[in-house]
Amino acid sequence: TQPTPGAAPRRFPSDFLWGAATSSYQIEGAVGEDGRGPSIWDTFARRPGAVVNGENGDVAIDHYHRSADDVKLMAGLGLNAYRFSVAWPRIQPTGSGAVNQAGLDFYKRLTDQLRDAGIAPALTLYHWDLPQPLQDAGGWPNRDTAHRFAEYAGIVAEALGDRVDLWITLNESWCAAYLGHLSGEHAPGVKDPAQALASVHTLNLAHGLGAAAVREKAGAAARIAISHNLQVNRAHTDAPDDRAAKTRLDLVNNEILLQPQLNGVYPEGLFEATARFTDWSFVRTGDLEIINAPLDAMGLNYYSTATVRAGEDPDRDPFQPTLVEGVARVRPEGEYTEMGWLVEPRGLTDLLLDIHRRRPGLPLYITENGAAFDDTVAADGRVHDDRRTAYLHAHLDAVGRALDAGANVKGYFAWSLFDNFEWSYGYGKRFGIVHVDYDTQVRTVKDSGRWYSQVASSGELPPLA
Ligand code: GBH
Numbered sequence: 001t002q003p004t005p006g007a008a009p010r011r012f013p014s015d016f017l018w019g020a021a022t023s024s025y026q027i028e029g030a031v032g033e034d035g036r037g038p039s040i041w042d043t044f045a046r047r048p049g050a051v052v053n054g055e056n057g058d059v060a061i062d063h064y065h066r067s068a069d070d071v072k073l074m075a076g077l078g079l080n081a082y083r084f085s086v087a088w089p090r091i092q093p094t095g096s097g098a099v100n101q102a103g104l105d106f107y108k109r110l111t112d113q114l115r116d117a118g119i120a121p122a123l124t125l126y127h128w129d130l131p132q133p134l135q136d137a138g139g140w141p142n143r144d145t146a147h148r149f150a151e152y153a154g155i156v157a158e159a160l161g162d163r164v165d166l167w168i169t170l171n172e173s174w175c176a177a178y179l180g181h182l183s184g185e186h187a188p189g190v191k192d193p194a195q196a197l198a199s200v201h202t203l204n205l206a207h208g209l210g211a212a213a214v215r216e217k218a219g220a221a222a223r224i225a226i227s228h229n230l231q232v233n234r235a236h237t238d239a240p241d242d243r244a245a246k247t248r249l250d251l252v253n254n255e256i257l258l259q260p261q262l263n264g265v266y267p268e269g270l271f272e273a274t275a276r277f278t279d280w281s282f283v284r285t286g287d288l289e290i291i292n293a294p295l296d297a298m299g300l301n302y303y304s305t306a307t308v309r310a311g312e313d314p315d316r317d318p319f320q321p322t323l324v325e326g327v328a329r330v331r332p333e334g335e336y337t338e339m340g341w342l343v344e345p346r347g348l349t350d351l352l353l354d355i356h357r358r359r360p361g362l363p364l365y366i367t368e369n370g371a372a373f374d375d376t377v378a379a380d381g382r383v384h385d386d387r388r389t390a391y392l393h394a395h396l397d398a399v400g401r402a403l404d405a406g407a408n409v410k411g412y413f414a415w416s417l418f419d420n421f422e423w424s425y426g427y428g429k430r431f432g433i434v435h436v437d438y439d440t441q442v443r444t445v446k447d448s449g450r451w452y453s454q455v456a457s458s459g460e461l462p463p464l465a
Contacts, residue, residue, distance in 0.1 A: 096148050161219050
């Protein structure tokens with residue numbers, strides 16, 4: 001779509017949250033300090049070949065020691081919200097029982113600093129750093145992990161209940177289940193469809209039990225959400241077999257999470273479609289009511305859109321297990337980021353409107369959106385990341401279009417506030433609106449950060465050029 005020449009800036013709602021996001025393992029470092037226990041990412045990162053260059057989050061961007069300055073930096077950018085995650089192994093080093101007070105104190109200080117700066121804390125309880133002892137006991141394929149998660153959620157909610165504006169139970173259960181247990185590219189590095197599907201169910205259950213625990217312990221005013229990276233899939237053509245391929249993909253990627261959470265049912269056809277991997281006997285009477293816990297909002301993490309057709313994928317690695325046969329990836333012309341992900345802002349409008357249609361008026365947050373580009377500090381001391389600015393601009397415009405169409409979008413969090421440990425890609429991929437020098441830990445606001453600061457402070461998005 002062409003912008004209207006001379007169009008006026010777009011005004012966002014006055015109570016809109018303008019934030020940025022991070023996660024514990026990607027930024028904190030200090031993995032052995034103040035009683036933190038090991039997580040599955042500490043273990044996985046040490047497996048040869050798991051992370052590019054053998055990198056890990058031992059130091060990361062040293063946020064654990066720099067949180068006060070990092071909050072000042074956010075305040076200087078004019079952000080009114082910050083999404084971060086709590087490291088479960090800091091709160092319960094063994095994943096159950098004994099609470100490590102020093103861990104809770106860190107997040108108490110952080111949330112106090114944020115509140116003093118007028119920045120609303122959005123707290124994610126689980127962003128992939130499962131305590132290693134819980135992995136040793138079976139990890140996400142073991143349903144007991146859901147009960148352990150609820151216990152942990154209750155502890156955090158009781159301690160921080162009055163300080164947090166938005167509670168997010170899980171970040172991207174799709175990644176935790178499928179990257180962790182199907183492709184094996186994330187911790188714990190398992191490649192087994194049966195374990196992947198069992199993990200989905202435990203994660204769904206963990207969400208429901210965790211939401212109830214937060215509801216009970218954080219007080220009636222607590223607002224509870226979950227953050228999903230739903231796959232925005234498009235059929236390459238309108239031919240019935242291409243559309244059927246897209247539908248098969250949606251079933252195991254999106255419906256498997258959304259329908260239990262929103263409607264209290266597993267989607268029709270799911271058990272049949274996956275019967276060669278599992279008989280789903282781990283689903284017990286009463287689980288779906290728990291999973292269907294009341295939701296105050298939904299968080300959506302959006303990066304790209306996938307185009308698919310019916311057929312065999314010539315690029316598919318035959319050693320990678322898959323849940324869905326006969327679906328091939330199409331790579332349309334367009335701009336791709338350093339991750340190889342297509343820049344496709346329209347998908348964000350579609351995604352927001354899809355959830356709005358399923359649950360009209362449900363408050364929606366974009367809890368992550370951003371892009372990796374190859375950023376370097378220029379001779380003038382700045383980072384001229386114009387492609388990231390253009391990415392953010394186009395996606396915020398896409399959010400505006402969803403607002404125009406009636407979606408109840410309440411906030412936007414850029415991924416990420418800082419360059420950080422990008423999981424199996426290590427430190428090589430930079431998503432930050434703030435550059436980090438990994439030798440000196442010096443933070444430099446990129447041009448995109450300056451631009452975003454303007455938008456956040458004014459609540460106005462300039463027209464697309
Ligand atoms: C998020 O995951 C994580 O929450 C965050 O920690 C991480 O740093 C960030 O994103 C950046 O990676 O096949 O072209 O359609 C992202 C999950 C799943 C998003 C795969 C992109 C495939 C894009 N990703 N998805 S594409």
